[in-house]
Amino acid sequence: MLVSLAIATANQPPNIVFVLADDLGYNDVSYHGSEIQTPNLDKLAIEGVRLENYYVQQVCSPTRSQLLSGRYQIHTGLQHSYIGVAQPNCLPTEIPILPQWLKNVGYATHMVGKWHLGFYKKACLPQNRGFDSFFGYHSGSEDYYTHFRGGYGVSFDDRDHWLGYDFWDNDVPFWSAISNYSVFVFNDRVNQVIDKHNKSKPLFLYLPFQSVHSPLQVPKQYQEPYKNITNNNRRIYAGMTSCMDEAIGNVVEKLKTADLWNNTVFVFSTDNGGQILEGGNNWPLRGWKASYWEGGLRGVGFVHSDLLPSDVRGTINKQLIHVSDWLPTLVNGVAGYPLNYTNLDGFNMWDIINSNKTSPRKELLHNIDPWPYQPKDFNTNMTSAIRVGDWKLLTGTPGANNGQWIAPPGSGITPHLPLTIPGQNVWLFNITADPYEEMELSEKYPTVVKTLLAKLDTYYKDSVPVRYPDDSDQANPALHNGTWAPWE
Template sequence: MQVLVQPILVFVLLWGESGAVDARPNIVFVLADDYGFHDIGYHGSRIRTPNLDKLATEGVRLENYYVQPICTPTRSQLMSGRYQIHTGLQHSIIHPAQPNGLPLNSPTLADKMKEGGYATHMVGKWHLGFYKQEYLPTNRGFDSYYGYLTGAEDYLTHKRSGFLDLHDNLDPVFNETGHYSAQLFTQKASDVIMAHDSTKSPLFLYLAYQSVHGPLEVPEHYMEQYRDIKDTKRRTYAGMVTCMDEGIGNLTSALKTAGLWDNTVFIFSTDNGGQIYEGGNNYPLRGWKGSLWEGGLHGVGFVHSPLLHKQGYVNRALIHVSDWFPTIVGLARGFLNGTLPLDGFDQWRTISKDAPSPRKELLHNIDILYGRSGSPRYPDTFDTRIRAALRVGDYKLITGNPGNSSWIPPPELQDLRDTTDASTGKPANHPDSDHRLLFRPSDQNVWLFNITADPEERHDLSDSLPEVVQQLLSRLLYYNSTVVPPRFPKEDPNASPGKHGGVWGPWE
């Protein structure tokens, strides 16, 4: 007879003036949207981010940290701890009218935190599906939710395609028109912090800013310090970044005022690379949002906490957004029972003590629905026409169509625009003035890079190291054998908010 032993949660309690206090750390996770790799002060940006810089410099900067190239996949891997090929979300994003969502067959990060006795709250962008009530944040482990369900909207009207998308738990919010979302979401997150009773439970707060995703909107005074930036989109974007940075400063002040800061692990991440067309920048990395180049998925990230054993250093261990699930549950002294097999690793020792990363490889994605490119290059292994990317050790392999391949410096680097090479039409002293770097042969569908030695992906090694290409293709073939079918249904006309009181929300 099999005996089932249920795990027993043991919480360490301290006795303070107000009673017993759970000693487990509060976890605050802040996710920025479309935030470019170049666009933080400590990466040499013209954009001022004093609060982010201070937190990162005092904490642990993650400089070998990866997310996904677009919104939904990163959020799905954060909340599930599983690669998108294992949740069916490997193609594109969840569009507002699609009957789609993060599958219900495995608990979310919030579910596990709530199971472990944490108070769980979310503010900001969801983008993991809402076509049925059971896909809403408050049915995926969050005690409360304030924010929007789709992928993008106006910062001031809080509308998408003319219809409202702002919710307080299950109720639409009609009275916040004109309240800029970065400031609104900071206020709501700070309200959660100030209302939290630490004698009853530790806090898990997930703040997913709308910033700095398009449309490009910000109160005028945030742009005044960037009058020297002539590019209008870049100037507005810079103001949006600074407004978000101010919000993060206000959020940390609220944690200190509430007496929570000394027992908090504060995590910051972007969801993907910056969108060049919307003012973002990833220089000197190659590519941008939506691409499989480093500019699309090498993320800005850091951890700040008094609980870190080692602080004020740069961590270069391989870490992925899916790793936050087991890492955070581990910090909460929770259990991973009940989940489907995770692709993430507990990275707390790696981050806190600079120990070696347990992650030796990283699947960026395999997308069989993306248009195939070129002809198969290697027989009897992974089809190189398919859009995919994989990192193993120092090496990164890309197959199929990786997306835009350019290196784009930020417009404010005037010294790169002083003179023009007549033969290329590019600045003579521009590091990418050789146009041959910017375009790939139309039939090429395999690239190999040593990312450690060549983080800017300028030296393709696929021809000189065919044996490494074959080894990584065999790993892609293995991962492809574990793929679940992509979930990408047609848009449903019944989703129209015009049929539901003018508000985006569940329709089935």
């Protein structure tokens, strides 16, 4: 297929546009039956290839790290939580990431949106890791209009007095964004990137929206269609989702106007499950953001391209695919660049997406988090999850109040509560037969449990230590002209 792509595009690799939504839940797109209207995403997904056995990570930094590096968290030291705003931590700089690989093929590489992979030193920043330009946030949870964020999450007693601006144009604070909603600012910059693009080069545009992460903010007109939603968080969240959907439609139209669309591979993904406390919903899946149940890990994803064969457009792909697969898929499969890099955990899935062949991925390590004790040997008190074939095993504390099912607000549905067995730290499910994790099978299939625990032990032996450093008081924005800027 790479040969036919090359012929169709006069030996120039296709453009790649990768859109990442923040905290968008499984039940937050209308093509999954949501009351939230997402017409642009629906059209792109339904006319493309919908990925309905696709997994991301439980929170944002781990997903972003695996997307860009092609490596599991156990191989980058980012097994625990996300990268805090004051932590001297980042995706290890010695690991080459997606834009660096694509530059080897001659791509122009641009990022517009949220980074959240560490910024404590300049070497960690996206513009120093393969992106020709970066425009957006270093961290997360910024106000959508002011683009300031406080010290919430910081460990110091004076954190309530920490307040910094976090909107950047490469190395310079972009003060002009103040009072402008981030989705609109990002959309304007994407238009500029496309207008200035030299068509003699293929384009890689990475667009990780701030939306629809908290704080819950959106212009009033986007809430109007959802007056019938009585839950305030859900109503605002719905408006935020519709606003993001509109922006994605604008990006597509701009690519068409610029005569780039016909030679573009467009990918959409979420970064983790929806946060039910902030309006998101993952029904009928179990759990939510920050948990290892399906509601925390099952991603909303699709690929759309005129370069896809007509017989796969409009199909649903149920092959096992993980966010770590995007690097080899895009670099090797789409751009045609050989990856003589044996340490990747991801697989090239282009033929699987392009022709619905059987996935080479037979298993998926969701994660092993041994923090804070990091013992020498694996044990079931660690929070971990693994998928092998139809089977999924969880250990430790998977989160989400033992994996509750949360129905959409106002639906009138009252889900049953999960069975809680004191001291239980191992769960087994046949995900193919039971995607909602209702039938726990660890006692019925002890041999399967033993096999999967052995696999977790093998992965743990191959892991690097967790890197989760204490916050640094040198991150205080007061020391950096009121901005969240590198401090080392």
